[in-house]
Amino acid sequence: MPDSHLSKTRGMEFLQRAFASEQSCLVAKLRSSDRIVHDGDRGEVNEQYFIEVLRNYLPNRYSVHKATILDSEGQVSDSIDVVVHDRQYTPTMLGSDAHRYIPAEAVYAVFECKPTIDKAYLEYAGEKAASVRRLKRTSVRIAHAGGYYDPKPHFEIIAGILAIDVDWKDGFTTSFEHHHGELTGHNRLNCGLAVAGHSFDTFNAGGEYTYCKSENALVYFLFRLLNQLQSLGTVPAIDWNAYASQLSK
Numbered sequence: 001m002p003d004s005h006l007s008k009t010r011g012m013e014f015l016q017r018a019f020a021s022e023q024s025c026l027v028a029k030l031r032s033s034d035r036i037v038h039d040g041d042r043g044e045v046n047e048q049y050f051i052e053v054l055r056n057y058l059p060n061r062y063s064v065h066k067a068t069i070l071d072s073e074g075q076v077s078d079s080i081d082v083v084v085h086d087r088q089y090t091p092t093m094l095g096s097d098a099h100r101y102i103p104a105e106a107v108y109a110v111f112e113c114k115p116t117i118d119k120a121y122l123e124y125a126g127e128k129a130a131s132v133r134r135l136k137r138t139s140v141r142i143a144h145a146g147g148y149y150d151p152k153p154h155f156e157i158i159a160g161i162l163a164i165d166v167d168w169k170d171g172f173t174t175s176f177e178h179h180h181g182e183l184t185g186h187n188r189l190n191c192g193l194a195v196a197g198h199s200f201d202t203f204n205a206g207g208e209y210t211y212c213k214s215e216n217a218l219v220y221f222l223f224r225l226l227n228q229l230q231s232l233g234t235v236p237a238i239d240w241n242a243y244a245s246q247l248s249k
Contacts (some may be wrong), residue, residue, distance in 0.1 A: 086145030109158035118167035129159030139236035
């Protein structure tokens with residue numbers, strides 16, 4: 001067997017083992033939080049673990065925080081466990097290390113963190129997603145050397161759920177698809193991860209399900225998410241005058 005083939009094979013085996021090790025470490029961290037007595041405290045610890053993982057894998061153009069989303073009409077979302085938002089063009093508001101307020105136009109993706117994925121938690125995550133997607137997003141034209149770029153159309157904000165386990169014994173299959181399919185409109189979830197070894201998404205054209213059930217489900221989920229984020233391009237230019245007008249009333 002040629003040396004180049006051996007090198008390629010061993011390199012892939014190394015990457016698979018390395019990614020699997022990262023997944024098992026995250027599972028251990030999340031399960032260790034079971035020792036925390038209060039549900040709220042335990043949830044905050046797990047949210048931070050997921051935030052750290054996303055920050056490690058996403059390019060610097062994206063920021064990841066726990067946040068509340070607001071719009072130019074003064075409406076706000078529910079508190080969102082994990083928000084992937086623009087870092088290059090959009091400032092956060094009234095920000096702190098623990099919590100931030102983010103303009104709706106800056107949001108790429110929102111996630112709810114739960115101990116497991118089941119029917120009730122899917123519905124809850126869908127409600128959180130809807131509280132963000134219902135907000136008003138502005139978009140204005142952008143000046144360039146030869147004139148102006150037209151206002152950019154709004155993309156659908158990605159919504160998902162992050163957890164340790166899946167409640168269904170058969171994982172993301174028939175029972176899951178039935179309950180997930182009941183989430184429509186603003187409540188629709190595009191993806192989910194159970195770091196014990198399961199992921200799903202509906203990113204492909206036509207919205208068919210894509211699954212991964214393996215010790216590399218974590219990195220598979222992250223790469224699929226990254227590809228979807230890239231497809232969205234850049235967030236629209238905000239109409240800051242619309243926000244300013246609320247403060248002048």
